[in-house]
Amino acid sequence: MSEFIQQLINGLSLGSIYALIALGYTMVYGILKFINFAHGEIFMLGAFSGFYLSRTLGVDQPDIVMALVILVFTMCITSAIGVIIEKLAYKPLRNSSKLTVLITAIGVSLFLQYSGQLIFGADPKSFPTIIENIGFNIFGATIGSNQIVVLISALLLMLVLRFIVKNTKMGIAIRAVSNNLTAASLMGININNVISFTFVIGSSLAGAAGILYSINYPSIDPLMGLLPGLKAFIAAVLGGIGNFPGASVGGLIIGLVETFTVGYISPTYRDAIAFAILIIILLVKPTGLFGKKEIEKV
């Protein structure tokens, strides 16, 4: 039983990070209808910005205030990078075919990975301890305080996102644009602002995920965004791409399934299982768990 609880917590804290990344995929897809494959690299840049910030701020002792400062600054940095990428790489292609933008996104992703190797160096770096880790004993399972921190911060960020999308003017604009871009622009919504804002939100969540991931798994390298990025993409598809609650639930499911596969079946299938889920969901319910079928009107 204690083993089960421990695995459950392991899975949830991993899944909540996937959920944060998946939200960025889903938001951009909802508005621009393309998969931003460079999103995993934003996650990686978040981890590195956390690494360099804690170095410049001289954080070598766990400090909750400093950790918050680092988190907020990182979210600002990654959202700026996200907007720059959008302006430089995607905006000029706004009217090209979706395939062109998709290929560009892959190009941006590779560009960031390998420039990262050039700038940061290819060898893994050890992420500093910015949050004290105390083990709690619950039903015989030891749960680290940083796992709890990761879970709670992820939940808080998702609630904030939900509030923005449901209750603010910008949120309404986002939903309008994602419903119909042309119609929304005819109603006087500034499309460029909405798109930039989407990238700000998506990229800051990815940056936060980068920090939370590095707190849990303190080894960072320029290629670290690849697999979590792909898994989060699967999570977004699983939940129904374009759907916010879907992305969060999808992320948690992927994290749990992955952990239980490793713990109870075989670690060999760790990555395979996520992709198997992708194939199954595309065959059985291509719209995802929460996705609605859209009727094409002629």
Added chain:
Amino acid sequence: MKNLLFNLFFLSFTAFLVFCFNSCNKSGGNEILIGEYASLTGSEATFGQSSHNGLELAIEEINKNGGILGRQLKLITEDNQGKPSETQTVVQKLINRDKVIAVIGEVASSRSKAGAPICQSSKIPMITPASTNPEVTSIGDYIFRICFIDPFQATVMSKFALNSMKVKKVAVLIDQKNAYSTGLADNFRKVFTEMGGEIVEEQKYSAGDKDFKAQLTAIKAKNPEAIFIPGYYTDVNLISIQAREIGLTCPLFGSDGWESEKLTEGKAKDALEGCFFSTHVSADDPSPIVQNFIKKYQEKYKSKPDAMAFLAYDAGLILSEAIKRAGDTNGEKIKNELGKIKDFQGVTGLITINDQRNAVKPAVVLEIKDGKFVYKETIAP
């Protein structure tokens, strides 16, 4: 239009030919060219960097003393980025384009296994400084190593676990994608159970994984007295941190893949306190030849040499000794002389190459204390 295309094609073809001639001419100098492939980048980058430094130091010294056969040695180094596929490309390049007469590489067994068949089929002798998987040298008679092999290392750690650590119930955590790790685990399982120990749990991971909590939780459920992790330092660093996080307090022990300053980076410094690993040499060894090497290394690179640097230095010395004895740069002659090396005094002890082209020598066990590696004991073959 057609004409233009033809012209373009012709131009590029001439450019290609010129390029070829240029690169062929380069190898025509009076220097003896030695190739090296190493993981200068990638997740085991310190292995490649250390072994490169060690080898460079050896070559520099030989050149300072007049070179061999009246000629200077020149080292051509290629980075394989820690990937077996890239290894094949760079070894091909070293042999076919640079025309090296011998190749030194790699630390990791899976990458040495990727490079060795190419050296073997081109009849170019290859020396691996630190690949301990037995299969590496069985690839062919041109492949040598100057370190001990895994069955011996597994015996050392089995003996050490039973006699010095006094543990009987051990769990094993294996890197399933890595020949070094699986080979070592197989041998350990065999020897340890023969000696009366018990393996209570086996779990696997893949190099580069960041999350090991699921495997460690499964191990924790079996209450082992110690965990044997035959893996590389990057993964072991994360494993140790996560093991302590989920409340696994038993000691961890491992093999020479742990040896790197990066092993104890960050939180792993506390997590690995009192853990052990086996390796080739200890920097605490007071013998003058070892201390002299450490001094020279520190002067040049401003850091302490690890086992990979020691071994690569010896690989350089042994190769030059073989070339000297062969009196020629012919691959076959060098290979024959390498096979005859006996009681060669290197910085990692007396080296004798046996019939299987492996080196026979003792192993040392180091303990991790306050993030430093401290000599614990020597276990003879």
